[in-house]
Amino acid sequence: MKRVHNGSISIAEIINDPFNFTYNEICGAIGESGAKSIYSLLYKKDFVKKARSIWIKEVIKDAQANKYIFELSDNKYIETVSIKRRTGVSACVSAQVGCPCKCIFCESGKNGFIRNLSASEIVQQVIYLKERVNRIVFMGIGEPLFNYDVLIKSIHILRDRNGLDFPTDGITISTIGTIKMLKKIREEHIKIQLTLSLHAAAQKVRDYLMPATRGNDINETVKAALSYSKRHNRKLVVAYLLLRGINDSASDIKKLVEWFKGENAMINLLEYNKTSGALTSVDKRRLEHFKNSLLSYGIEAKIRSSRGRNINAACGQLASRYNKT
Ligand code: SF4
Structure with a gap:
């Protein structure tokens, strides 16, 4: 492959997978005016839609959400959900196969890990949705x-002003929050919205529910997430999936109050979308009680309605039946 300019990427690489490169990378390879033209063609016109490396395999629709199953060039599959809100459409994007x-x-975790997505495959999930997206949530x-x-x-x-010009504050990353990665993203100069998937107020419970977080002290995890929110002046959203008899006790409420009282944080209480496991969701009354208890202590809390449940597109339900590990 012929290397040009700064030696980082070649013209052949750009032609082969144009969505995979930042504006600056393309500038480095072919100069500013060429980069401007390419970004305009890719993100402002339909011209390069044939240059895709992901294809829509199937779209499953309901009133609140559409689930897109994309096939990748190595015949793996990912799922992307568009969720209709009052003020627009959110694209719920995958980051890994x-x-x-x-x-x-x-x-989603049950079939194991296959591979990471490329930047191109992430970007294309947004631009090939049939709806006009005004929020992107990872x-x-x-x-x-x-x-x-x-x-x-x-x-x-996605946020480059020569291309899609997507507003940074319209992008949310939802993470299980290992302390190391929370500290790393804190140092980035991008002011995205952070959602911490906490789902427990006790170390043992979190270790059980989310085995990948084992070894991460729960108090330090919360501290690191709050530190991100302070540095970037963004409200921390805390996702908390309420499960009967597991994380719905008075002592859980007490711990959440201890952590988040007076902080720029909001707790999103989620209902369990029953899949195949042995966990049980709380009933509506318990959910309301949990929320009202938090509110009474001055903690911002909401029950987040789960859209896309009918089409297995709600949180925790995405799992491509096409992928074989
Ligand atoms: S909740 Fe998120 S991090 Fe956990 S298994 Fe599912 S996709 Fe992976």
Whole structure:
């Protein structure tokens, strides 16, 4: 392959997979005016839709969400969900094929990890949705911070003003929150929204529900996530899946209050989307009680309605039946 300019990428590589490169990388290879033209063709016109390396295999629809199953060039599959909100559409994007984390409430982790996605495959999930997306949430299959460099690169591509010009504050990363990765993303100069998948207020419970977080002290995890929110002046969203008899006690409420009282944080209480496991969701009354208790202590808390449940597109339900490990 012929290398040009700064020697980092070649013209052949750009032609082969144009969505995989930042504006600066293309500039380095072919100069500014060429980069401007390519970014305009890729992101402002339909011209390069044939240059894709992902294809829509199937779209499953319901009133609140559409689930897109994309086939990748190596015949692996990922799922992307578009969720209709009052003010627009969120794209729930995958970062990996399969997931290494094996959270016990989640179908996506059950088939194991196959590979990381490329920046190109992440970017294309957004641009090939048939809806006009005004929020991107990395809450699909995979742990985005375990595909760190690609994740950051894809965000740079999506927000580049020569291309899609996606607003940074419209991008959310949802993470299981290993302390190491929370500290790493804190140092980035991108002001994205962070959601910490906490799901427990006790170390033992978190270790059980989310085995990939073992070895990460729960108090330090919360501290690291709050530190991100302070540094970037963003509200920390805490996802908390309520499970009967596991993480719904008075002592759990007490711990959450201890951590988040007076902090710029909001707790999203999630209902369990029953998959095949032995876990049980709480009933509506318990859910309301949990929320009201947090509110009474001055903690911002909401029950997040789960969209896409009918089409197995809600949180924890994404799992491509096409992939064979
Ligand atoms: S909840 Fe997220 S991190 Fe955990 S197994 Fe599922 S996809 Fe992976």
